[in-house]
Amino acid sequence: MNVSANGSDGGAEAPKLVSRPAPGANLIVKGVRVLDPRTGIDAVRDLVVRDGEIAEISEPGGAPEIERAEVVDGDGLLALPAFVDPHVHFRVPGQEHKEDLETGTRAAAAGGYCAVIAMANTAPPIDSAAVLGSVRDRAEREASIPVGFVANVTRGMAGQELTEMAELAEAGAIGFSDDGLPIANARVLRRALQYQRLAGGVIALHEEDPDLSARGVMHEGEVSAALGMAGVPAVSESTTIARNCSLALYEGARIHVQHLSARASVEEIARAKAAGVQVTCEASPHHLALTDEAVRSLDARFKMNPPLRTEDDRQALIEGLRDGTIDCVATDHAPHASEEKEVPFEEAAMGVTGLETAFAALYTDLVLPGVLPLELLIERMTSGGEPFGIEAPRLETGALANLALIDPELTWTVGEEGYESRSYNSCFGGRELTGRVLMTVAAGRVAFRQRSFALGVAS
Amino acid sequence: MKNLLGVEELTREEMERILERAQSFAEVGRRDIKKVPTLRGRTIVNLFYEASTRTLSSFELAAKRLSADVVSVKSAGSSVDKGESLKDTVATLSAYDPAAIVIRSPHAGAAGLVARWTEASVINAGDGKHEHPTQALLDVFTLRQRLESLAGTNIWIVGDVLHSRVARSCLLAFQKMGAKVTLCGPPTLIPRGIEALGCDVAYDLDRLGEADVVYALRMQLERMSESFVPSLREYASRYQIDSRRLGPRQLLMHPGPVNRGVELSPEVIDSPQSLMTAQVESGLVVRMAILYELLAGTDRARPERGPAPAGTPTIGQPA
Numbered sequence: 001m002n003v004s005a006n007g008s009d010g011g012a013e014a015p016k017l018v019s020r021p022a023p024g025a026n027l028i029v030k031g032v033r034v035l036d037p038r039t040g041i042d043a044v045r046d047l048v049v050r051d052g053e054i055a056e057i058s059e060p061g062g063a064p065e066i067e068r069a070e071v072v073d074g075d076g077l078l079a080l081p082a083f084v085d086p087h088v089h090f091r092v093p094g095q096e097h098k099e100d101l102e103t104g105t106r107a108a109a110a111g112g113y114c115a116v117i118a119m120a121n122t123a124p125p126i127d128s129a130a131v132l133g134s135v136r137d138r139a140e141r142e143a144s145i146p147v148g149f150v151a152n153v154t155r156g157m158a159g160q161e162l163t164e165m166a167e168l169a170e171a172g173a174i175g176f177s178d179d180g181l182p183i184a185n186a187r188v189l190r191r192a193l194q195y196q197r198l199a200g201g202v203i204a205l206h207e208e209d210p211d212l213s214a215r216g217v218m219h220e221g222e223v224s225a226a227l228g229m230a231g232v233p234a235v236s237e238s239t240t241i242a243r244n245c246s247l248a249l250y251e252g253a254r255i256h257v258q259h260l261s262a263r264a265s266v267e268e269i270a271r272a273k274a275a276g277v278q279v280t281c282e283a284s285p286h287h288l289a290l291t292d293e294a295v296r297s298l299d300a301r302f303k304m305n306p307p308l309r310t311e312d313d314r315q316a317l318i319e320g321l322r323d324g325t326i327d328c329v330a331t332d333h334a335p336h337a338s339e340e341k342e343v344p345f346e347e348a349a350m351g352v353t354g355l356e357t358a359f360a361a362l363y364t365d366l367v368l369p370g371v372l373p374l375e376l377l378i379e380r381m382t383s384g385g386e387p388f389g390i391e392a393p394r395l396e397t398g399a400l401a402n403l404a405l406i407d408p409e410l411t412w413t414v415g416e417e418g419y420e421s422r423s424y425n426s427c428f429g430g431r432e433l434t435g436r437v438l439m440t441v442a443a444g445r446v447a448f449r450q451r452s453f454a455l456g457v458a459s
Numbered sequence: 460m461k462n463l464l465g466v467e468e469l470t471r472e473e474m475e476r477i478l479e480r481a482q483s484f485a486e487v488g489r490r491d492i493k494k495v496p497t498l499r500g501r502t503i504v505n506l507f508y509e510a511s512t513r514t515l516s517s518f519e520l521a522a523k524r525l526s527a528d529v530v531s532v533k534s535a536g537s538s539v540d541k542g543e544s545l546k547d548t549v550a551t552l553s554a555y556d557p558a559a560i561v562i563r564s565p566h567a568g569a570a571g572l573v574a575r576w577t578e579a580s581v582i583n584a585g586d587g588k589h590e591h592p593t594q595a596l597l598d599v600f601t602l603r604q605r606l607e608s609l610a611g612t613n614i615w616i617v618g619d620v621l622h623s624r625v626a627r628s629c630l631l632a633f634q635k636m637g638a639k640v641t642l643c644g645p646p647t648l649i650p651r652g653i654e655a656l657g658c659d660v661a662y663d664l665d666r667l668g669e670a671d672v673v674y675a676l677r678m679q680l681e682r683m684s685e686s687f688v689p690s691l692r693e694y695a696s697r698y699q700i701d702s703r704r705l706g707p708r709q710l711l712m713h714p715g716p717v718n719r720g721v722e723l724s725p726e727v728i729d730s731p732q733s734l735m736t737a738q739v740e741s742g743l744v745v746r747m748a749i750l751y752e753l754l755a756g757t758d759r760a761r762p763e764r765g766p767a768p769a770g771t772p773t774i775g776q777p778a
Contacts, residue, residue: 222652228588228627229567231651298568298589342546344566346587 014172017115017146017390018139019105022445024052025070025401031060032074032405036081036395037375038382047079049401052444057397070446072439076409081393082114082402082440086204086282086384087179087258087330088355090147092135094123099335099422101135101142104355107333107421109145109448111355112404112437114393115385116333117148120157121180127152127163129171136172145442148174148388153192153203159183162192165199175388177204179258182240184210189244193253202280202387204256205244207265208306212236217346219261219292219307227296229346232307238264245272245279256387257281259332261306263316270325280387282330283317285358286427289365290314294427300341300348301427304334321380322372328384329377331358335423352427357414359406360433368434405439412436420448462574462581463749465590466631473752474596474635480748481600481741484524488744497755498527501558505531506548506573507584508564513715513739514584514593518561521746527558527754545569546576553577558754562586580753588624594714595628597745599636601738602672605710610637613669615661617698618676618722621648621687625714626676630658641670644698647687663697667704674712675700675722695721702726710734 027049034045034057046063048056056063090104099107108116118135120126126135132151139147151173155161157180165176176192176199183189183205192203213236218224220231241257245268248255260266260283272279286304291311294302302308320326334351341348359381366372382392393402415429440448460473487493503522507515515531522529532552543551545564552560553576560577562570563584570583585591602609614633620626620642633640634657641659642649654660667673678694688694701724705711711723711733719725727733 220651222655225650225653226627226656227567228590228624228650233651298571339544339546342572343544344564344569344572344587346566346568 014136014170016172016174016388017148018136018172019143019146019443020139020141022144024444025049025441025446026051026066026068027070027072027441027446028063028066029072029074029077029079029405030063032077032079034079034395035375035378037379038081038392038394039396041395047074047395047403049441049444052401054395054397054399054401057395072405074405076407077438078406078408079395080112080378080404080406081382081395082404082442083112083359083381084384084390084392085113085116085331085333085355085358086256086328086387088116088118088333089121089335089351090118091335092122092138093131097422098337101139101147102144103420103422104333104335105143105145105147106448107353107355107419109440109442110420110437111357112359112406112440113145113355114402114404114440114442114447115146115148115390116355117150117174117385117388119177119179120150120152121178125152125157126150127155127157129164129167132168132171132173144445144447145440148385148390150175150177150179150204152176153178153183154188157181159185159188162188162195165192165195165201169199169201173201175202175204175256177206177258179204179206182206182208182210186243186247190247190251193247193251193255196253202254202256204258204387206258207237207240207244209236209240212239216307217303218295219309221292221310223292223295227298232305234262234264234309234313237262237306238268241265241268241272245269245277248279249275249277252278254278259284259287259306259330260317260320260326261287261309262313266316266320266325269320273325280327281325282328282384283321283326284330284332285354285361286352288314288317288321288329289361290427295345298345300343300345301352301425301429303345303348303350304332304352305350318366318371322376326380327387329358329362329381330384331355333421335421336425337423341425351425353419353421353423353425356419356421357426357428357433359437360412360435361428363408363435364433401441401444403441404437407436407438409434410436460753462570463592463753464570464574464581464583466592466595466628466635467590469592469635471635474599474632477596477745477748477752478600478603480751481744484744484747494524494526496526497751498522498525498558501754502528502530502555503559503561503750504552504555504557504579505529505561505584506552506563507531508534508562508569509585511563511584513742514563517739517742517746518584521743521750524743524747525750527750530555545572549573549576553579559750582749582753585624588622588627590628591624592628593742593746593749594625595632596749597738597741598629598674598712599632600745601712601734601741602710604737604741605734606671608637609633612638612671613641614638614672614674615641615643615667615670616674616676617643617664617700619648619678619682619687620644620653620676621650622679622682623676629674630656634658643667645688645694648682664704668706670709672710672712673700673705677714677716678718678722680718691721698722699724700727702730705730705732707732712738715739
């Protein structure tokens with residue numbers, strides 16, 4: 001299945017990704033560095049998009065004229081396959097004061113994303129075909145990029161009874177997750193893994209042992225000891241991953257482990273993969289760029305679950321991303337209203353926004369210092385749909401256009417011009433980052449344009 | 460110094476200045492008329508989100524001795540009970556143009572947040588399990604009355620370190636004054652990673668004889684139900700400071716209130732080594748000294764309400 005929307009996969013089932021219909025783009029980007037590690041291209045080219053399809057990637061100056069096409073000077077810019085985020089919270093239904101499908105997809109497009117997968121811990125949660133249908137209807141009116149919706153594994157996210165997973169899959173659920181909460185009961189999870197044989201769909205898991213996490217609000221370690229705040233030990237995550245990988249192996253099921261935060265977790269995943277478990281996993285930009293040292297400020301913008309951990313954990317995540325133990329980058333974009341963050345740390349809601357800063361943060365902190373090659377970052381930021389059956393976008397002739405146009409030298413201060421997201425709980429707020437998305441084409445439509453980015457239109 | 464948020468931010472020099480000032484207030488305290496006019500016409504708000512006897516009464520009395528007007532707001536029966544946020548409460552109280560807000564909160568970092576939201580000086584009277592800097596300063600003052608200097612002194616802090624803001628602030632304060640600190644308690648009540656603060660950790664009292672000062676912490680009874688320790692009986696048998704364990708030359712401190720027969724045996728509480736009454740006395744003069752240090756000579760009139768400073772968010776424009 002490609003990154004496209006509204007039934008282009010042609011099956012009898014409902015399409016997994018939905019978005020607002022829009023006309024296909026006509027666009028010529030002249031003299032841009034086209035970089036796609038999957039197709040192996042890294043060269044300055046003219047990139048031509050006609051009716052939403054990549055019509056040509058030609059030698060500079062060789063682009064044909066297209067009537068009414070937008071012509072962009074790509075000098076000094078990068079054209080990348082657009083990113084795919086397997087983990088966002090768009091808060092619909094029920095918490096539209098934090099985000100909705102319009103603002104959420106706008107934030108995603110502003111971050112260079114052409115598709116995202118929205119979690120189901122909404123109010124009410126997406127645990128029935130009726131609720132799933134209603135959010136998909138809204139996405140068809142409001143989403144500027146394709147959105148896939150997971151449905152819950154258990155009713156009401158209570159961790160006790162399975163949802164009607166087969167019906168939900170037919171109604172368009174792209175996978176299943178109780179994200180926000182772990183499925184603490186191993187018997188319930190085991191039933192879900194068995195039922196996957198009927199319903200299909202990967203089961204994405206928020207890995208945490210609620211008894212070990214207890215009332216923890218940050219990583220358990222030197223910083224929590226100094227601040228006197230209750231800690232979430234790394235073993236809360238890693239022991240749960242170990243248990244659930246064993247269950248997945250036993251049932252022959254496919255799982256996707258969400259937001260890895262600790263070295264021990266990376267090691268569990270590596271062991272599981274070596275043992276033949278069908279497991280994929282993700283890590284988030286904040287865990288790859290920040291550590292619990294940031295929490296010394298007691299600023300609730302650094303509060304999320306799982307928490308920021310130590311430099312050693314961060315290094316393990318980077319290594320896991322490099323060697324492929326970690327399959328993809330996921331923002332875990334979790335918008336919250338200011339009144340939920342402008343409170344003492346222990347009281348604050350968990351979660352940070354991330355869609356608009358993901359590429360710039362990782363480009364600034366990992367690529368520019370030479371920690372990771374840009375090609376690897378692109379691969380990991382575009383592969384997020386694969387665990388859910390969505391192929392990574394490719395820059396090649398004939399493909400549906402999913403591309404991000406990026407100025408790799410533009411330095412900007414996060415939040416200075418506001419955010420596209422309705423919420424502004426960014427852990428990178430106020431930081432100067434390098435690398436900015438100027439334009440995003442998602443499923444063939446221009447989904448985002450940096451406002452200051454001047455464009456010419458050919459007559 | 461504008462605010463007192465934690466011992467962590469204090470320099471040795473700032474601590475010395477407060478302790479010296481406290482010494483001079485101790486002398487005033489021996490006069491018949493104990494009141495000085497330093498803060499006449501200034502307002503001090505005590506905002507207490509947790510029950511407190513000695514800290515609150517000591518701050519009220521300290522402010523009154525300095526001739527300030529005092530208002531104490533406690534969470535029970537106030538707008539806080541009605542769900543008002545800390546930020547809104549601080550905005551409301553700041554409208555009275557107080558010189559200082561003294562805040563106690565069950566949450567770490569609350570005092571720091573209040574300092575961002577008000578023009579008044581902010582004093583942390585305890586934020587969660589994080590810091591309790593005025594307690595640490597009064598404890599240093601108390602010890603200095605007896606020991607001249609803390610340099611090279613061995614201090615053992617014994618008990619529930621995990622849930623104690625006093626332990627954290629005292630550890631930092633004692634270290635800044637040159638003492639060597641050992642934290643001792645059940646392994647379940649010593650936070651993982653605390654050694655990074657440069658202290659020793661012990662899980663039994665076998666080496667308690669090394670200590671010049673034994674600082675016992677309050678053992679909160681609700682910790683039993685959370686299975687941090689199996690029983691009060693077992694805790695007392697392993698960690699209670701009694702006359703058998705406390706040597707004749709060792710000094711004994713406790714932040715109060717004491718669970719008699721749990722962390723301390725009755726006879727040591729009333730022993731001549733116990734500094735507990737002296738700690739309460741010190742509390743008053745040290746808090747006077749802190750108010751003086753933050754407020755005297757900084758008679759800030761409320762600034763004219765001009766245009767908002769650059770970068771201030773306005774409606775519809777996220778910060």
